[in-house]
Amino acid sequence: MFGFVNANVRELTQAQKVRYNSVYCGICRQIRLRTSSTARLGLRYDMAFLALLHMSLYEPEETSGKRACGMHPIRPRPWVDSEAIQYAADMNVALAYYKSLDDWRDDAHLGAKMMTGVFGKHMDTIADRYPRQCQAIRENLEKLDRLEKENCADPNAPAFLFGQLMGELFVYREDLWASTLRKMGIALGRFIYLADAATDYRRDKRKKKYNPYLALGTGENWPLWEQQLVLAMARCTEEFERLPLVQDKEILNNILYSGVWCGIRRKKEEDGK
Numbered sequence: 001m002f003g004f005v006n007a008n009v010r011e012l013t014q015a016q017k018v019r020y021n022s023v024y025c026g027i028c029r030q031i032r033l034r035t036s037s038t039a040r041l042g043l044r045y046d047m048a049f050l051a052l053l054h055m056s057l058y059e060p061e062e063t064s065g066k067r068a069c070g071m072h073p074i075r076p077r078p079w080v081d082s083e084a085i086q087y088a089a090d091m092n093v094a095l096a097y098y099k100s101l102d103d104w105r106d107d108a109h110l111g112a113k114m115m116t117g118v119f120g121k122h123m124d125t126i127a128d129r130y131p132r133q134c135q136a137i138r139e140n141l142e143k144l145d146r147l148e149k150e151n152c153a154d155p156n157a158p159a160f161l162f163g164q165l166m167g168e169l170f171v172y173r174e175d176l177w178a179s180t181l182r183k184m185g186i187a188l189g190r191f192i193y194l195a196d197a198a199t200d201y202r203r204d205k206r207k208k209k210y211n212p213y214l215a216l217g218t219g220e221n222w223p224l225w226e227q228q229l230v231l232a233m234a235r236c237t238e239e240f241e242r243l244p245l246v247q248d249k250e251i252l253n254n255i256l257y258s259g260v261w262c263g264i265r266r267k268k269e270e271d272g273k
Contacts, residue, residue, distance in 0.1 A: 004195050004263035005046040005188070007255050016251050018078060022064065023055075024048045025079040028071065030089035035122040037070060042096025042119060047088040049255050054084035054172050056245040056252060057181075084172070090126045091169050093119055094134055098141050136168035148210040155194060155212035155228075163189035180242050187236035191229060191260070198225040199267035233260065 007020055027047050031040045055062070060082040068076045097119035127134040140161045147158050166189030167182040197212050201220055204211035213225070237256055245252065 003044065003046070003267070004192055004260050005049045005255060006259050006263055007045075007251060008258040008262045011254055011258060012251065016254075019080075019248065020048060020052075020251055022078040022080045023051050023085065025069075025077050026081050026085040027051060027089045027092060029069070029079050030081065030086050031093060032069075034086065034089055035093055036118065038118045039093055039096070039122065040071070041115065042100075043092055047092045049252070050091065050169065051082075051084045051088035052248045052252055053170075053243075053245075054087065055082055056247045056249060057177060057243055058084065058172075059247060060084055087130075087172055090129060091133065093122055094126050094130075094137055095169075097123055098137050102141060102145060132171075133168050136165055140165040151210060151215045152212060153215040153217065155197060155216065156190075158212055159190040159193040159197075159232075162193040163187065165189060166192070177243060180239050184236055184239035184243075187232055187239065191232035191236060194225065194228055194232060195260075195264050195267075198222070198229070199264060229264070 009017060009020075012020060024043075024045055024047075028040050028043050031043060054060075062080055062082045064078065064080045066076045066078045068074065097116065100115040100119060123134070144158050144161045147161070152158060163186035167185035170181040170185030170188075171178045172181070201211055201213055203209075205214055213221075233256070240252070240256060
């Protein structure tokens, strides 16, 4: 359900590409240090956006370096570290765990069961660090699972639950910016869920899997779906623009105003739409 909140790399400057990738590598590095090397298999670029957002807003102290790793053994790659990077690493593992658990329950896929074990052994530690966020992930995904089993025909209902989940992840601290971050996360979560449903429509139809637009029974309707996506992203960026962001603001702009739409176009093309 991720893969949309990525940069439009073609529109980044070289310096911005280095910064963006160093944040991604920093999250990857922290997943290895805080959990295990295998847990890095759940890493997604979407978490780089979350880290960049918190780094821009709170400007925590950063450290950096460059090294080769198991993923890139030949050429050393730059990385950056901060408390925001570490938070993103923990949230990535938590999301990967519950996604694997959901995949195992739905499809009895052995690979998903194996990954549940990889991520699950670290969940007690992560839940102790971030009980509010982990509770939100667990409870909203359980509610989402029930709606899917009921073949819910209202796309807004499951999208709302995923939005609630993302809203809690976006709130790193309960402070002055918590309300704005929560609203931004809710809107972005709704966007992600609806984008996933729209781009997976034909695939889910072929595989007879749950999709709220299939359950709705109105057929493929990209003009309407795009209107809903534009509205959700407009609400997200409205809150985003309230934040006093300077550092990395251009990269964040690239992701929200361009990258997310590139992700939708790419997924449509992958499915032959």
